[in-house]
Structure formats: C-alpha cells, structure tokens
Amino acid sequence: MTRIIYLNGEWLAEPEAKVSVFDRGFLMADAIYEVTCVLDGKLVDYAGHAARLQRSAKELGLTLPLSEEALLAAHREIVARNQMDQGMIYLQLTRGVADRDFAYPPADTPPTLVMFTQSKNVLQNAAAERGIKVVLLPDLRWGRRDIKTVQLLYPSMAKMEAKARGADDAWLTEDGFVTEASAASSHIVSAEGVLITRDLSHALLPGITRASVLDLAAAQGISVEERPFTPAEALAAREAFITSATNFVVPVVEIDGQSIADGKPGPLTQELRRLYIDTRRAAAI
Structure with missing residues (x-):
C-alpha cells in the first residue's frame, strides 16, 4: 500500500509528496524532527515527544504551524490513513523555502512540516x-x-x-x-x-x-x-x-x-x- 504523507496541511500519496530543492532543511540541515511510536494504533509517550518538539523549535526559532490540538489530530489521522497498528511516525519541521543564504530568511517565511509513517513490528525485536x-x-x-x-x-x-x-x-x-x-x-x-x-x-x-x-x-x-x-x-x-x-x-x-x-x-x-x-x-x- 502506498503511504499517505502529511505535507504542509495536505494529505498526499507518497509519490506526490514533494519538497523544494530550496528548502532549508535540504540546503542547510535547518530543521528538527521527532519520532513517536505507535502500538495498537495508538501513540506511545506522545506528550513527551510533543513537548520536546516544541522545545527544539523554540531553541532554533522555528514556528510550528499547528496548534497542540491540531498536531495531535494530525498524528492520529496519519495512523488512521495508513492503517498502522505498529510502527513509527516521523515528523520533520524546517525553516521553509528560501534562496540559499547562511542568514535566516524573513521571520514570516512559511515553515515546511512533513509527517510520514514506517510500519514495523516494534514488539518483536x-x-x-x-x-x-x-x-x-x-x-x-x-x-x-x-x-x-x-x-x-x-x-x-x-x-x-x-x-x-x-x-x-x-x-x-x-x-x-x-x-x-x-x-x-x-x-x-x-x-x-x-x-x-x-x-x-x-x-x-x-x-x-x-x-x-x-x-x-x-x-x-x-x-x-x-x-x-x-x-x-x-x-x-x-x-x-x-x-x-x-x-x-x-x-x-x-x-x-x-x-x-x-x-x-x-x-x-x-x-x-x-x-x-x-x-x-x-x-x-
């Protein structure tokens, strides 16, 4: 089954999910990520991962474009859309798309937010x-x-x-x-x-x-x-x-x-x- 990817508010089939070559995550590694485990279709230790994501974003001056409620809803929806019972949700947040420069782009540059899943039997290791x-x-x-x-x-x-x-x-x-x-x-x-x-x-x-x-x-x-x-x-x-x-x-x-x-x-x-x-x-x- 083709995975369903979350990209900047859209749900896309994996082949359709594209990020610009000018995204600072690609050019400068100007990005953070978080990984949440899924067991029985539910999120494990989610509160801790969400809090660490917010801390990482604050430390780098990144803006998370979703509220706490919307972020949780997106995690639950990506599990449902991919019919995942066990595995991982990977989230990556970048500073967005801008011409290559060591200096940060303007503060109002829209960030890039990506989420994808990896199905994995996490219990049998x-x-x-x-x-x-x-x-x-x-x-x-x-x-x-x-x-x-x-x-x-x-x-x-x-x-x-x-x-x-x-x-x-x-x-x-x-x-x-x-x-x-x-x-x-x-x-x-x-x-x-x-x-x-x-x-x-x-x-x-x-x-x-x-x-x-x-x-x-x-x-x-x-x-x-x-x-x-x-x-x-x-x-x-x-x-x-x-x-x-x-x-x-x-x-x-x-x-x-x-x-x-x-x-x-x-x-x-x-x-x-x-x-x-x-x-x-x-x-x-």
Whole structure:
C-alpha cells in the first residue's frame, strides 16, 4: 500500500509528496524532527515527544504551524490513513523555502512540516532478545545535541563504523565519558545495582524513553544516579542497555569486544523493557 504523507496541511500519496530543492532543511540541515511510536494504533509517550518538539523549535526559532490540538489530530489521522497498528511516525519541521543564504530568511517565511509513517513490528525485536554489541567512538557531533535536529551524518558514520567492526552500534565518548549511542540513550547498572545514566545537558538529547524508564526504575525502588560514567565503568557494570522510541529498552552485552558480565541480557534490563511496554501500551492515546 502506498503511504499517505502529511505535507504542509495536505494529505498526499507518497509519490506526490514533494519538497523544494530550496528548502532549508535540504540546503542547510535547518530543521528538527521527532519520532513517536505507535502500538495498537495508538501513540506511545506522545506528550513527551510533543513537548520536546516544541522545545527544539523554540531553541532554533522555528514556528510550528499547528496548534497542540491540531498536531495531535494530525498524528492520529496519519495512523488512521495508513492503517498502522505498529510502527513509527516521523515528523520533520524546517525553516521553509528560501534562496540559499547562511542568514535566516524573513521571520514570516512559511515553515515546511512533513509527517510520514514506517510500519514495523516494534514488539518483536531480535536485538532485545540477544542484546547488542557496541564499539566506542569519539563524539564529533555539534555542541547542541540537546536539540533534535536532522544533522544526522556523524551518527550515521558512527553506525557504519560500528558495523564495519562487527558491532551493532556505537557508544560515543567525549572528555573520557560516554555521552550516548548513535541514536539512543546509554545506561549501565553498577555492581551494586545502581542504574547510572548521563545527566542532561547540551551534550546529549533528553530522551523521552529515557525519562520514562528512569521513572519506572525509581517506582520499583531502584537507585538511580544521573551523572557521567566512563567506558571503564561500563565494562565493569553488571548490565548495560540503551533506550529509544524506536527500540524501547535493548540490552548491551559487549563493548569493544569485551563482554558485559556474562555477555547475556541482564534481568533488570529485561524487566525494565517489560515494564516500559506494559505501562506505555496501557497509557497510549
């Protein structure tokens, strides 16, 4: 079935959805994006994703052309139009169409808003069953990683370098500490059972799934520390895992060829994945 795309207020068949070559998202990566998971035809953690979208737009001076109510309605409609039971909704907002210039165009330039879907069985994830292998790479991204921009070339390069080394993904490091994965938040569980994850700053994205998982951990009486951790701490950890909207909670079983603990998905990671799916599925809208 041909996907139905949302483009600037119109619903178009995929072949008909076109964006100008002068769009600043194409020319300058002057754009932000957001990803919302769909389960049972409903939106998972939507409020957090909508709030982060608004924050990213504010940080870059972008104007979201839809009200909160209209944005939610558009998300629900794109699910219905594409008859999607499970998968992802990708939204991209650019500064709009203008002749190429480093300076921003006039403030009244209409933005470009695109939404499209990807159907995917998000519940059946082989990586969550076996765990993933990661390699450590330097974090060479720009300094405002807290804004969810479409500047994804270096994360793509890191992912490909990881695959070339026989791994699934990369954990990025800066100043001797892990920041995050190529497209996910990074976490470890210490030998004492403390869940440790990097505290929020300009150095990493404020993950929506990250926040939900930390809330779930605290509700289960698990000690949580939000602070930087080193690769050495990660290698000595009892468990390690990543979180993201596209994969929920996925164990990390190997870093730079060295196994984490016994090299198998840890029980806390597996329990957090189960809790996340059960609670978010029940609360989806």
